[in-house]
Amino acid sequence: MCGIAGLFDLNGRREFSKDLVARMNDVQFHRGPDEGGFHFEPGVALAHRRLSIIDLATGQQPLFNEDHSVSVVFNGEIYNFQELVPELQALGHQFRTHSDTEVIVHAWEAWGEDCVKRFRGMFAFALWDRNQGVLFLARDRLGVKPLYYAMLEDGSFAFGSELKVLMAHPALSREVDPLAVEEYFALGYVAEPRTIYKGACKLDPGHTLCLRRGQPVPESKAYWDVQFTLNNPVSFDDALEELDARLKESIRLRMISEVPLGAFLSGGVDSSAVVATMAGLSSGRVNTCSIAFDDPAFNESEFARMVAERYQTDHHVETVKSDDFDLIDSLSELYDEPYADSSAIPTYRVCQLARKHVTVALSGDGGDENFGGYRRYRLHMMEQRMRDAMPIGIRRPVFGMLGQLYPKADWAPRVFRAKTTFQALARDSVQAYFHSVSILRDDMRAQVFSPAFKAKLGGYNALEVFRRHAANAQTDDALAQIQYLDIKTYLVGDINTKVDRASMAHSLEVREPLMDHPLIEWLATLPNDMKIRGQEGKFLFKKAMEPHLPNDVLYRPKMGFSVPLARWFRGPLRERVQQALTSPIMADSGVFDMPMLARIVADHQSGRRDYSSPIWTLLMFESFLRRSQGEMRREAA
Missing domain, CATH: 3.60.20.10 (Aminohydrolase, N-terminal nucleophile (Ntn) domain)
Incomplete structure (x- = not known):
């Protein structure tokens, strides 16, 4: 690299x-x-x-x-x-x-x-x-x-x-x-x-x-785009066989190296599948690296250990403290522009660990987008069936009003957050998906931004990013459309950005076999029921890996690679959040309605609302502003 x-x-x-x-x-x-x-x-x-x-x-x-x-x-x-x-x-x-x-x-x-x-x-x-x-x-x-x-x-x-x-x-x-x-x-x-x-x-x-x-x-x-045709007549058994061959080919190509090579192993389906395949292709022991957390709610290391033991990998584990927030200011320098995925912290740590043992590491990134693994995909498809049953001329006023009147329930699982569901049903498919993945949704951005800043936007809404890509998707299928949107937006702007900067900070090359473009093109031809069947995402992928991975790895609830933001902001980072979000640098930016920022901090820290994701997003923006001002002062001197 x-x-x-x-x-x-x-x-x-x-x-x-x-x-x-x-x-x-x-x-x-x-x-x-x-x-x-x-x-x-x-x-x-x-x-x-x-x-x-x-x-x-x-x-x-x-x-x-x-x-x-x-x-x-x-x-x-x-x-x-x-x-x-x-x-x-x-x-x-x-x-x-x-x-x-x-x-x-x-x-x-x-x-x-x-x-x-x-x-x-x-x-x-x-x-x-x-x-x-x-x-x-x-x-x-x-x-x-x-x-x-x-x-x-x-x-x-x-x-x-x-x-x-x-x-x-x-x-x-x-x-x-x-x-x-x-x-x-x-x-x-x-x-x-x-x-x-x-x-x-x-x-x-x-x-x-x-x-x-x-x-x-x-x-x-x-020079390239992916087209979701969903028209491949292949049988399920033949698809299993072809997927196995394609995975092996993609991983074999990415194992060519003249320097030490290994893999990340989180204990999730994607990284575990990559390691299992590497082990079958390698004549020696595979190097694997995992991060453990001292907070059980975020710790997947037990499942990583199961895979490591099954394939007798040379396994390296380091435990990260649940209060590992020392990197907050470093992230601003690392990413150059505002970037709000808090999993950048554990990603940085696993790259730091891997570089002690290898120069090249294979990852499982791209699996959720291409195999249909995100829980939000299943929820979106359920909502889309309801949208399809009722014209938007009826849905928009009825569910729009219910979305306004129904109380917000951040504490509840999403399936019980009727406000969120009503808001999604009042929108078209692209609007609804944008709404579901937004960190600060339209109504909250309208409250957070100052009148002067909203005037500068001239009516622009980030929804236009999704609209632009949806116009090129060449499909109206609910699942295919949002997979396409994620491939064009989230996978690039969030996942790949995160991994590139975190790995390069440690001079580590990360390779991505589940983002092999011939594999993606083939997966885009498969019917949706090979990706999501009932409530099971990654259906074909998991079935293909059943001979190679424990059921506890394949069929447990997805945990994710996250950090305890809500607790940080009510505990050890309480004062920092208050100072940062109400600081002169945020006020001087002209972007924010400062009383609203103070209200967000107060509501979160009192426990009335969970604003952990918006607060992290604001905190990263404040760090960017502070670093930018410091650089300009140094250049002027």
Whole structure:
């Protein structure tokens, strides 16, 4: 795994400052501590930080084609590179290394912009073709690897693996985007292609950007999408057999490494399935890493131990105290922009543990989205059956009124929260799903935001993120539509962002076999009853793993990877929450109705309401504001 950075002059051939490019590259040293590399020529600067995984001896970057007219900086892994090499050699290309990186430059020469369609893996890269005067950027289909870019005030184009790379350039405007703030408080992250700053963007997953000297920056282009057809005629038994083969192939490809390799093992279905499959493919003991919690309500380590013992893995466990909140300020620096998934804390810890033993770790991320594992999927489908039975012209006024009148019951399981159900029934399917996953829902954001800030939004609602993707989903099926939305939003903006930053903070490469795009494409053809049957999610996946995993692992209630926020905010973090949410920096931001923030704190700490998720979201935003102000003061000095 690595970090990339660079500058491109769209209008001329200026000589970029080597010191500036070095500073941009150095801020991501954690992504690649093994080596650093640069390439400079008039109008172009490429930089790279390397974490050596494959071809340790000759895989340095930037890497070039035979005549040095094409160069690339690359973050990620091309898992099928060994299949592509002989095909490219047959076309006359000569390879000087055994690195997957070299496949990119030759694939560009052979297939141009379509080269990305041939790559199977996780990647973000920037390629410079001197003869064509083209800078080509690409990001993998699922957004496993990040790629940020900006058109700067000095007329140059900048890119990097993290937002902090762009922030190291003095020409980047730090003006906060109000629409990004709206998305953050709804979703807990700023959705692609936005960033928290108006002047910077993320390249969308499955997209490329082709810049040509002398031409304005174009729109990015999609090269991949997933289509939920649900029309595969395969029998259940044949689907079980095919799933087993596809899992083995995906995991086998991701076990190619010249450095120590292992896996995360949480004790859940997804990571346990990956470990069980790895054990069947490996000639030696698999390294596994687990985090235990001293609070039994959050501790899955017993189930991880069951899997580790069954497959005799070399198992490593560390216990995290339930009051492990020392990382709160570090998270702001790690993620660069506001990010509100509190499971970033245990994710950081398990990456920290894994790096003590391995350089590459396989994860189970993506299983819930692709196999139909989230409980919210079953609830949404139940609600959708009720929506389908009644026209929206009747539902909206009737259930809208009931949703307003019915008391809120945060303490109750969701199935008994009639207010939430009534609100969902008053909406269309996309609105309802957005409502169900929002951290601060529409009515709460309306109360939390100041009138001046709402005016800046100009009527924009983060629901538009879901609307935009739903328009491309090519399906009206209730389950397929929300799986598609999660693949485009939550999986990218939350899960993959969390894992990338937490792992790269420890120079650890994490690979994601359940996000193999051929596997995802195949799963999208399967009928829904192979994913959810009755009240059982991941039905096909669990049946496929029954010969390999204990029933206690497969069929126990999902626990999740979480921390005790509600107790923290009423106990050891009580004073910090009060000070942060009512601080001058929050008031000066102009975003908030400060009396409402004080009311949220008081209601939570008194026990009247559970506002733990909104408070965490506000706390992370305050930390971002504080860090941003500190950086601007240091730059001014």
